Amino acid sequence: MQLDRYGQMKPTGPKTWLRGRDEEFARICPFSPVAPDEDKLAAEYFSHAKNRDSFLGRYEAAFVGHVEEGGFRSSGSSGGMVTWVAAELLRLGLVDGVAHVKASDDPQSEGRLFHYSLSRNLQDLQAGAKSRYYPVELSGVLQLIREAPGRYAVVGIPCFIKAVRLACADDPILKERIAFTLGLFCGHMKSARMAESFAWQMGQDIGKVKRLDYRKKAHDRPANWYRAELTLENGETCAQDWWHLVDGDWGAGFFQNSACNFCDDIVAETADIAFGDAWKEPYSSDGRGTNVVIIRSTALLDVIDAGIAEKRIVLSHVDSDFVVATQASGFRQRREGLAFRLTWPRMGMRPRKRVHAGSHGLSRQRMAVYIMRNWISFWSHRVFLIADLLHSPRLYILWARTALACYHGIAYSRGPIGRIAQRLGLAGSEGRA
Known part of the structure; x- marks a missing residue:
């Protein structure tokens, strides 16, 4: 491996x-x-x-x-x-x-x-x-x-x-x-690139990171308010809340391993x-x-x-x-979302799963959410690779910020994209990912 x-x-x-x-x-x-x-x-x-x-x-x-x-x-x-x-x-x-x-x-x-x-x-x-x-x-x-x-x-x-x-x-x-x-x-x-992205957004080089704590615990904050902390080789630390990171929304699917879709x-x-x-x-x-x-x-x-x-x-x-x-949300993604993904054209070996392929009466919004997650998962790896080769973290960060806004617009009807999605029938008031 x-x-x-x-x-x-x-x-x-x-x-x-x-x-x-x-x-x-x-x-x-x-x-x-x-x-x-x-x-x-x-x-x-x-x-x-x-x-x-x-x-x-x-x-x-x-x-x-x-x-x-x-x-x-x-x-x-x-x-x-x-x-x-x-x-x-x-x-x-x-x-x-x-x-x-x-x-x-x-x-x-x-x-x-x-x-x-x-x-x-x-x-x-x-x-x-x-x-x-x-x-x-x-x-x-x-x-x-x-x-x-x-x-x-x-x-x-x-x-x-x-x-x-x-x-x-x-x-x-x-x-x-x-x-x-x-x-x-x-x-x-997640792929290793998420750790590199977190370092980029904290102004650090992953090559100088000694340790990464994905969930720095604080008793005075809700448990689901994740905070990532980097410890550098010189002993210095820097931290940032996941919600302030462009790819910190777990449900959006940034850097998801492709096998996880199945x-x-x-x-x-x-x-x-x-x-x-x-x-x-x-x-x-x-x-x-x-x-x-x-x-x-x-x-x-x-x-x-x-x-x-x-x-x-x-x-x-x-x-x-x-x-x-x-x-x-995990069960929705892995059961109804998986059933929907199994209907998509696929090259190569088709996995045998315990859910049957089908949309099962999914709303247009739910289908749009699953499509958007898959799109973000696929392209986050590739855009990051291009940005890394060009030594341009800003390229990836701008792309990720735009992708996240699109996801939030469809999944939660947020912002101008949410209003457009509502007019197109791709967003509603479900308020769940």
Whole structure:
């Protein structure tokens, strides 16, 4: 796996392999039409789960809350539950190591800001806390697991967890050693160019950035007011709210990985446990951060129940409707939006998804929103590349500002573009992305 010219991770190999004619590749790629889908994998791993839901898959229980003990909550992007569960698995001896994403020690020599790594103690584990909206790949850390006997947990977004499940089915060593999978809710993955764009807009050179905190936490600000902070090699820092960045509106789709247009799993349906942000009031206004947790493994449910009983974590049971509401825009994009995108002409291999192609009575506005997102996703990579080659950040920033105004006009009926879109029947008063 290597970063391509657009800052997206892509496989490299023989042409026959890249064209999907290699059977091994077809079995383990999470987007392959040959590989089992999320429903089949969940039925295999969680056949006795108490609950089944069309959006959440199979699960034992769902919760909302946060970590009470230590600094897990304050050091995490949300409620601290991901790191707490991983740490608890280490503390209880249920695993010997945790595979998760950490910041690169020397990003300039490594050529990337983040990578997968193995942590075997709490200190190393906590160094990997927080969200990383940056392209990474699993091959290196999976090879470490193959080489070192033991039991491991893997943390990842939905397609990564599915890839791990498929790899385990194909590799008995991985199947024996990967004991738990910890999934992260995912709206879509960004390319490395978003980090470069953030640096541009803060007047910095990405080549001088030592660390990037995508979500600098502040207790006096709502949790959904993202603030990015750069730490430079000389120790200086600079920060900016996402909403003040031209490509900081997540829903607009800037720098989205192209594969994300064909994903229908928001909540890591194949993971033993999955975590997301509680984007629902009153939790979204709590700057300390709050998690939504979906548990599918009975062993992990025991771990969670023990933590609750010991008052180390504060969690309350919630139903599937609550969880879906916290990720409403993501489910619209990945279900009705995906169904609409599947109707578009497409060259090459057509993915096999769990939703059927069709517009399903979508309004003209909703169709325009999905088209606009796809357009922004496609062109943001290309315009940025041109601006980079011309050493002209302003070219990209002007384009992105215009694209964002068009998106806001269609999605939210804002500004003069919104008034034009309303006259054309492409915008209304839905007020949702």
